[in-house]
Amino acid sequence: MIAVLAEVPYWGQSLLRVLGGLVAVLLPAGTIVYVFLFKMMSFMQSRLGPMEAGPYGSMQLFAEVGKWLQKEDIVPERADTRIFKMAPIIVLVSTFLLVVVVPFGPEAWFTDFETGVFYALAVSSVSVLGILIAGWSSANKYSLLGGLRAAGQLIAYELPMVLAVMGVVIQAGTMNLQKIVVAQNTGLMFGIDAIGHPYVISQFFGFIIFMIAIQAELTQAPFDMPIAESELVSGYMTEYSGFRFLIFFIGEFATAGVFAMIASVLFLGGWGVPFTWFGWTSIDDVANWMNFVGPLIMFTKMMLLVFIIMWIRFSYPRLREDQLQRFAWKGLIPVALINIMFTAILKVVF
């Protein structure tokens, strides 16, 4: 961590890390819900959205949270109570585990994990477990169907996501997210060092596949069959109310934020600016102020990517269940495999 923190005792550092993790998960989630879900969706549908609570309805979020927290914690009579209560927490924990590997600056990271990308893909698959048991333990046919749909969809789209990331890993030659950021900001593109080498350009197909896959992983429309409200009431969330629904809700948008952060690290250069702008040559030269500017750059890139995700969510109708599976297995996975092959060949040739 940052040099100032080196003098703080270990328990203090751990406490600060937990606080940092809470901020890194909850702040993007709240911003995404207000800016995109409340305001952007309203303007796209020619209405104002929340206007009463605070200026331009900016306090609406706190009103909503307060409303949910007051509600009774209802568990259906025939549900499996313990598992029913556990399920939303598993989903949220997987989000918190995910944010741990995201680097926010040259020294502003939670852990400098050697196999960071691999770890992120592994823990993101833990949330499927939470969704599945949420659907099962509700003792409700709609919930069970939603849970099963979610599991089928998340497994199917995890593969193109992993394969798309593989191209970046081959090109950067490392699985460490911090080193991927450095590789993008020190690299040259066609001999020009003006903008570094963001992999969105050389891994364009990988980027598109990754964005489609995270759209499906987040179960945002047009991939929202697991919670399809016109078919399944609310899918695996049907029986949840109050505080536990709030956890699912926070989990959904927090995961959107964290996945967008990982996408911006992998494809858009993460927290960095091209190092040649300031005459830096390696990560050790990077000035200390980047620890404070870096998170802001990350946040901007994250908002940009979430904007794209939400834009698509509010624009497209839902796919059918079999179209969804066919799209993943016959469309995305072959393209991702070809992308890996070409990346590997080009990596060896140059």
Place this chain on the structure above:
Amino acid sequence: MIAQNIGFWIIAIVMIVAALRVVTTNNVVHAALWLVVVLAGAAAQYILLAAEFVAVTQVLVYIGAVMVLFLFGTMLTRARIGAESDLNNSYKKLGIPVGLVMLVAMGLALVSSFGDEKLPQTTTVVSSQEISDQIFGPYLLPFWALSFVLLAAVVGAIVLARKD
């Protein structure tokens, strides 16, 4: 006693309790979830051994894929809520001796190959690059053999699932 040993014992006890619950619980889904605890414990033990690549693989393969498919399968076919009475059958008598034989066999294998040897107290993490150099170097043939087995399994599954 160093911190790793304390961590090892805590995780080991959790794993043993969870493993016993897998076979004693009276609900299929509960058994699967206790199995998740056991597998997550194994991943935690790998972390204690500074083998983070293996630990992450354990999470990705066993928790993220195998257990999800397991739960998916049981929920599609039979997974009632509440206690089930027909989970125990006459093979139970056979299962206990088989389990004991496996325990003895694995214990003997461990003792005869390592004996009193102690693991070196290193804090360096084995990099994934070294692991891949090993897999694609000296262990290339077993790696290929394994991938052929997996390929055969995939083809077999498709043959079984096809209706025509």
